[in-house]
Amino acid sequence: GQSLEQPSEVTAVEGAIVQINCTYQTSGFYGLSWYQQHDGGAPTFLSYNALDGLEETGRFSSFLSRSDSYGYLLLQELQMKDSASYFCAVRSFSGGYNKLIFGAGTRLAVHP
Amino acid sequence: NAGVTQTPKFQVLKTGQSMTLQCAQDMNHNSMYWYRQDPGMGLRLIYYSASEGTTDKGEVPNGYNVSRLNKREFSLRLESAAPSQTSVYFCASSEAENYEQYFGPGTRLTVT
Numbered sequence: 001g002q003s004l005e006q007p008s009e010v011t012a013v014e015g016a017i018v019q020i021n022c023t024y025q026t027s028g029f030y031g032l033s034w035y036q037q038h039d040g041g042a043p044t045f046l047s048y049n050a051l052d053g054l055e056e057t058g059r060f061s062s063f064l065s066r067s068d069s070y071g072y073l074l075l076q077e078l079q080m081k082d083s084a085s086y087f088c089a090v091r092s093f094s095g096g097y098n099k100l101i102f103g104a105g106t107r108l109a110v111h112p
Numbered sequence: 113n114a115g116v117t118q119t120p121k122f123q124v125l126k127t128g129q130s131m132t133l134q135c136a137q138d139m140n141h142n143s144m145y146w147y148r149q150d151p152g153m154g155l156r157l158i159y160y161s162a163s164e165g166t167t168d169k170g171e172v173p174n175g176y177n178v179s180r181l182n183k184r185e186f187s188l189r190l191e192s193a194a195p196s197q198t199s200v201y202f203c204a205s206s207e208a209e210n211y212e213q214y215f216g217p218g219t220r221l222t223v224t
Binding site: 011033041042043044045046076087089091098100101102103104105 | 145152153154155156161162170171194202211212213214215216217222
């Protein structure tokens with residue numbers, strides 16, 4: 001089957017660095033995406049990793065290790081506005097079609 | 113550019129009633145998707161349309177039907193609503209199948 005695991009909650013203080021891990025099990029893996037969702041809002045795309053290594057976009061970085069079926073999202077210089085849920089999503093081909101499977105999400109709380 | 117728009121924003125239905133959720137995008141994207149999100153959970157794919165004229169079932173299609181009216185519009189119909197369909201419904205679109213997806217603001221549906 002297909003599954004993704006990520007921590008349900010993470011807490012950090014303003015200015016700190018936090019890492020949100022995601023492990024996945026899937027067939028036909030294409031890549032790993034990260035989405036951010038504020039309470040009551042819509043998910044917004046943060047990053048996509050198709051190849052091993054680190055991708056950096058401003059304060060956010062995303063890492064992928066295909067051999068370990070593992071990735072993480074790294075948030076630096078945390079701000080209060082980063083308090084949100086973060087979802088990893090695997091892009092894969094299975095069951096006859098391309099699909100994006102989402103994890104259950106990690107709720108990040110940033111405190112002063 | 114409005115991006116992805118959804119109507120209505122909120123809806124309350126009685127068990128057995130039917131309704132159609134509307135979605136439109138103005139980004140000239142080929143692929144469109146319908147997801148549901150239940151409290152504390154990730155997004156689950158209901159149906160998707162890889163391109164105009166095609167639709168396919170996702171992870172949880174039972175109780176739903178879709179229509180890809182044209183390249184811009186993708187509607188989701190509940191023929192006979194059930195309390196288990198109480199959820200937040202998101203429409204999304206992407207240029208390439210399952211690459212970066214852009215989400216609408218969501219429809220919060222309650223079935224009593």
